[in-house]
Amino acid sequence: YPAFGVPYLKFQNTTPDRIVISPYSSMMTIGINDRAVYENMKCFEELGMYDEMGFFESFDEEDHVPVRAYYAHHQGMILASLANYLDNNCLQHFFMSEPIMRSMDTLLKEKAQVKPYIDLQVTKYKRYQYSKVQTESDAREYDGIATVPEIGVLSNGQYTVLLNDRGSGFSRFRNIMLNRYRKISADHYGIFLFIRDLRTDHLWSSTYAPLDTMPEKYRVTFASDKVTFLRVDEGVETKTEVAVIKDRNAEIRRYTFTNNSGHDIDLELTSYSEVVLAPHEGDENHRVFNSMNIFSEYDAEHETLILNKPVQEVIDSRYFVMHKLFVADESDETPTAAPEFETSRLKFLGRGGSLQHADILESHRTLTGTVGTTLDPIMSMRRRVHIPAGKKVSAFLLTAFGKAREQVIQIAELYNDPVDIDHAFETASVFNNMRTSMSLLKGSQMRLYNSISKYFLQTATLGNDRQQVLAHNRLSQSGLWRFGISGDLAILLMEIDSVNFSGHAKEILRAYEYYKIHGLILDIVFINDEQGENREGLNHFIRNLANTEHLWASHEVAGHVYVLNGNEITDDERTLLRTVARLRFSTHEGLSIQEQLNILEKANQHYQDKVEYPVLKPSAKFRVWSSLDFYNQYGGFDRQGRDYVVTNTNTPMPWINVLANPHFGGIVSSTMAGFT
Numbered sequence: 001y002p003a004f005g006v007p008y009l010k011f012q013n014t015t016p017d018r019i020v021i022s023p024y025s026s027m028m029t030i031g032i033n034d035r036a037v038y039e040n041m042k043c044f045e046e047l048g049m050y051d052e053m054g055f056f057e058s059f060d061e062e063d064h065v066p067v068r069a070y071y072a073h074h075q076g077m078i079l080a081s082l083a084n085y086l087d088n089n090c091l092q093h094f095f096m097s098e099p100i101m102r103s104m105d106t107l108l109k110e111k112a113q114v115k116p117y118i119d120l121q122v123t124k125y126k127r128y129q130y131s132k133v134q135t136e137s138d139a140r141e142y143d144g145i146a147t148v149p150e151i152g153v154l155s156n157g158q159y160t161v162l163l164n165d166r167g168s169g170f171s172r173f174r175n176i177m178l179n180r181y182r183k184i185s186a187d188h189y190g191i192f193l194f195i196r197d198l199r200t201d202h203l204w205s206s207t208y209a210p211l212d213t214m215p216e217k218y219r220v221t222f223a224s225d226k227v228t229f230l231r232v233d234e235g236v237e238t239k240t241e242v243a244v245i246k247d248r249n250a251e252i253r254r255y256t257f258t259n260n261s262g263h264d265i266d267l268e269l270t271s272y273s274e275v276v277l278a279p280h281e282g283d284e285n286h287r288v289f290n291s292m293n294i295f296s297e298y299d300a301e302h303e304t305l306i307l308n309k310p311v312q313e314v315i316d317s318r319y320f321v322m323h324k325l326f327v328a329d330e331s332d333e334t335p336t337a338a339p340e341f342e343t344s345r346l347k348f349l350g351r352g353g354s355l356q357h358a359d360i361l362e363s364h365r366t367l368t369g370t371v372g373t374t375l376d377p378i379m380s381m382r383r384r385v386h387i388p389a390g391k392k393v394s395a396f397l398l399t400a401f402g403k404a405r406e407q408v409i410q411i412a413e414l415y416n417d418p419v420d421i422d423h424a425f426e427t428a429s430v431f432n433n434m435r436t437s438m439s440l441l442k443g444s445q446m447r448l449y450n451s452i453s454k455y456f457l458q459t460a461t462l463g464n465d466r467q468q469v470l471a472h473n474r475l476s477q478s479g480l481w482r483f484g485i486s487g488d489l490a491i492l493l494m495e496i497d498s499v500n501f502s503g504h505a506k507e508i509l510r511a512y513e514y515y516k517i518h519g520l521i522l523d524i525v526f527i528n529d530e531q532g533e534n535r536e537g538l539n540h541f542i543r544n545l546a547n548t549e550h551l552w553a554s555h556e557v558a559g560h561v562y563v564l565n566g567n568e569i570t571d572d573e574r575t576l577l578r579t580v581a582r583l584r585f586s587t588h589e590g591l592s593i594q595e596q597l598n599i600l601e602k603a604n605q606h607y608q609d610k611v612e613y614p615v616l617k618p619s620a621k622f623r624v625w626s627s628l629d630f631y632n633q634y635g636g637f638d639r640q641g642r643d644y645v646v647t648n649t650n651t652p653m654p655w656i657n658v659l660a661n662p663h664f665g666g667i668v669s670s671t672m673a674g675f676t
């Protein structure tokens with residue numbers, strides 16, 4: 001049999017009349033002509049197709065070599081054919097014992113052509129014509145950063161990457177977070193790349209975050225197959241492309257640096273990400289305990305950082321994450337030097353430091369190469385790249401998840417050169433086009449769903465109405481449990497008061513399916529305020545849509561859909577639902593979902609997500625407190641020991657001052673944080 005498929009989707013040309021011979025396809029005809037099959041099997045044996053485990057997979061007629069492999073389903077075909085032949089067509093009798101199969105028995109009476117005429121000369125030159133179907137696009141392009149950060153999501157159904165227009169976001173396998181993330185958009189969490197021009201000492205990042213410096217040009221493009229960031233800094237164009245590999249639990253970030261200056265430049269590239277390897281709530285509730293169980297190592301053979309963590313629920317099982325930064329070396333010069341690496345957040349940021357003021361970057365220190373167990377693990381690697389004037393060079397950052405060390409090592413081996421990475425990006429685009437065409441969604445719908453997602457995936461101002469709802473709420477999360485709603489997931493609330501607005505419910509459920517495809521998890525809550533006999537009909541309509549079996553099923557139940565009758569919930573419970581909902585839509589005023597979202601966008605024009613906390617550094621010139629007792633360059637006692645004056649807040653170890661009486665008190669720390 002020949003290979004077959006859709007010609008215009010193929011990546012490479014193949015021989016049109018290539019023949020592959022398989023023993024299982026011959027064995028399946030044993031009930032028709034057993035003598036011919038027996039003679040054919042002897043021919044297979046002469047071709048070296050038989051071994052102690054049985055017949056091999058197939059024989060490639062073009063290369064004249066056997067494919068020395070055993071596929072279980074093909075071996076099953078051989079065994080089933082033999083069993084059927086030796087036991088009087090038992091499989092046919094078994095199938096025809098079913099009434100459903102007997103109802104189609106007449107189709108088996110159809111006569112086949114005894115001598116079909118096939119003109120091989122004609123088929124060799126035949127060109128197939130396929131109708132081109134226009135693929136809907138959800139691409140969104142922005143120059144600069146939006147008031148409320150825009151969101152883009154990439155997913156293959158298992159591995160999900162979320163990025164906002166600043167460059168912050170998360171990477172997640174199912175519900176396991178690979179890196180730390182918080183919904184507060186003012187805080188930067190994600191996978192970042194710092195870039196330093198070694199000649200001018202100018203430092204920037206591949207995206208706006210985490211340094212929060214606006215370059216000469218900044219453009220962000222979101223699409224379902226990849227997210228692209230483009231920025232220009234002092235004549236150097238930095239293009240960042242992010243894609244999720246279609247059939248691997250991994251992502252690739254391709255950085256392309258174009259030197260538009262008139263001289264050669266040398267760039268220092270430093271990656272950074274805080275490792276979690278746990279569900280989001282596990283990191284939020286027990287950050288230190290979770291971090292203590294993460295072990296790091298460096299694989300010198302593959303120049304890869306590997307971190308792993310034991311799975312608490314499963315004995316002798318571990319989660320692994322791999323991090324590899326490498327440069328496409330197309331020259332014939334000597335190989336690039338081995339990369340530097342770091343796994344300690346404390347050593348990278350320093351005491352009182354932050355991503356905006358990382359000590360290891362500001363002090364121009366090399367990465368220490370720390371491995372093993374650290375209290376706050378990170379993944380960081382460093383490379384250097386030379387770019388001649390007018391030329392461009394690419395670098396790649398590969399991050400992968402696995403449940404065995406061999407899995408992540410295999411991914412590092414598979415995607416180790418630009419050709420394989422280009423192919424991964426092309427495959428991601430093809431996969432996305434197929435998924436988009438099957439979803440039957442228009443580009444405008446997908447853009448609407450992405451606009452909705454930025455409100456339930458991050459914290460943003462929700463208008464003055466939100467303040468009034470919060471002021472009137474009297475219940476806690478436990479008030480949701482009566483309806484079977486846990487309150488642990490993000491909630492999207494729709495209040496619908498007429499069956500005439502059933503289209504709104506259908507649109508929300510389409511969005512829900514779109515989010516499941518892209519690995520996003522949330523609960524949908526409908527409050528049915530319809531009156532009279534139409535109420536039950538609207539409930540039935542929504543539940544039927546929600547229970548429809550979809551083509552693209554998620555790895556697990558991605559939240560639930562709840563339909564509540566408005567006359568069965570109290571005013572306090574309705575207020576609670578409005579309070580916990582990340583986003584609320586209503587049909588009471590007759591506005592479409594897009595119109596309601598536009599009102600919300602307008603109310604958020606003055607949204608501010610950038611809060612700058614200056615790093616605490618000792619002044620170059622500070623008063624010498626000669627009068628302090630026991631002064632040690634950090635502080636000393638004053639007023640005969642009643643006060644301790646700290647003159648340099650960056651003490652060797654953290655300090656906390658406690659102010660308290662038996663009934664009331666507070667603390668102040670060295671970073672000026674504390675509570676009362």
